[in-house]
Amino acid sequence: MNQHRSTNQDMSAPSAHPDDPHYMHRTGWLRAAVLGANDGIISVASLIIGVAAATPEHGAVMVAGIAALIAGAMSMAAGEYISVSSQADSEQADIRREQEALAATPADEELELAAIYRDRGLSAETAAAVARELTALDPLAAHVRDELGLSEHLAARPLQAALASGATFSSAAAVPLIAAWLAPAGAIIPIVVVVSIFSLMVLGAAGAKAGAAPMIPAMLRVVGWGVFAMAMTAAVGWMFGVSV
Numbered sequence: 483m484n485q486h487r488s489t490n491q492d493m494s495a496p497s498a499h500p501d502d503p504h505y506m507h508r509t510g511w512l513r514a515a516v517l518g519a520n521d522g523i524i525s526v527a528s529l530i531i532g533v534a535a536a537t538p539e540h541g542a543v544m545v546a547g548i549a550a551l552i553a554g555a556m557s558m559a560a561g562e563y564i565s566v567s568s569q570a571d572s573e574q575a576d577i578r579r580e581q582e583a584l585a586a587t588p589a590d591e592e593l594e595l596a597a598i599y600r601d602r603g604l605s606a607e608t609a610a611a612v613a614r615e616l617t618a619l620d621p622l623a624a625h626v627r628d629e630l631g632l633s634e635h636l637a638a639r640p641l642q643a644a645l646a647s648g649a650t651f652s653s654a655a656a657v658p659l660i661a662a663w664l665a666p667a668g669a670i671i672p673i674v675v676v677v678s679i680f681s682l683m684v685l686g687a688a689g690a691k692a693g694a695a696p697m698i699p700a701m702l703r704v705v706g707w708g709v710f711a712m713a714m715t716a717a718v719g720w721m722f723g724v725s726v
């Protein structure tokens with residue numbers, strides 16, 4: 483897509499509100515980053531609490547925590563890479579199909595474009611004129627943007643998504659891990675719980691701010707799920723601790 487759309491990018495119009503930018507171009511990496519960080523804190527904190535509930539032995543808790551961080555970061559990055567790659571593949575396949583249709587039936591494609599603009603409310607005459615001019619300028623770009631709805635902002639970037647989620651998973655998961663490392667053996671669980679809930683609140687607030695979404699619901703969402711997950715693994719750990 484990049485090699486094709488370079489001509490249009492140069493001509494992008496100045497924003498009507500440059501001091502208050504849109505947030506759409508953040509969605510891709512923001513979603514991967516928040517997902518990665520959220521998962522990092524909840525999965526590693528829960529595992530540390532589960533192991534600490536079964537055995538308060540510091541070494542065992544740290545080994546489990548470090549293993550969870552590495553395994554989690556790898557699987558998050560791999561999962562994002564695979565899912566976003568398949569999205570990129572289908573985008574490329576659609577663009578190729580559009581290219582073939584433009585080569586085979588250019589007149590039909592121009593009519594199709596005009597119909598899209600008519601559906602958006604333009605008069606038949608204006609729609610036909612816009613379709614004619616944009617087709618003359620760059621037919622594929624017009625169809626990719628207005629028919630397929632693909633744009634530079636939302637283009638699938640597998641490596642960016644994988645790196646974003648792997649990096650944020652690791653850095654977020656390091657928080658409960660460091661808390662467990664610094665905590666006295668008998669106080670690992672309460673300290674990791676408090677530190678994790680606080681970091682989930684900060685994460686919820688940061689994600690809401692970056693996406694211009696309401697803060698309280700976002701914070702309650704991540705903290706609620708975090709507490710639930712930690713409680714579940716603590717219960718399992720205690721059961722193991724009692725039975726072992």
Ligand SMILES: [Zn+2]
Pocket residue numbers: 580583591594625629
């Ligand atoms: Zn088309």
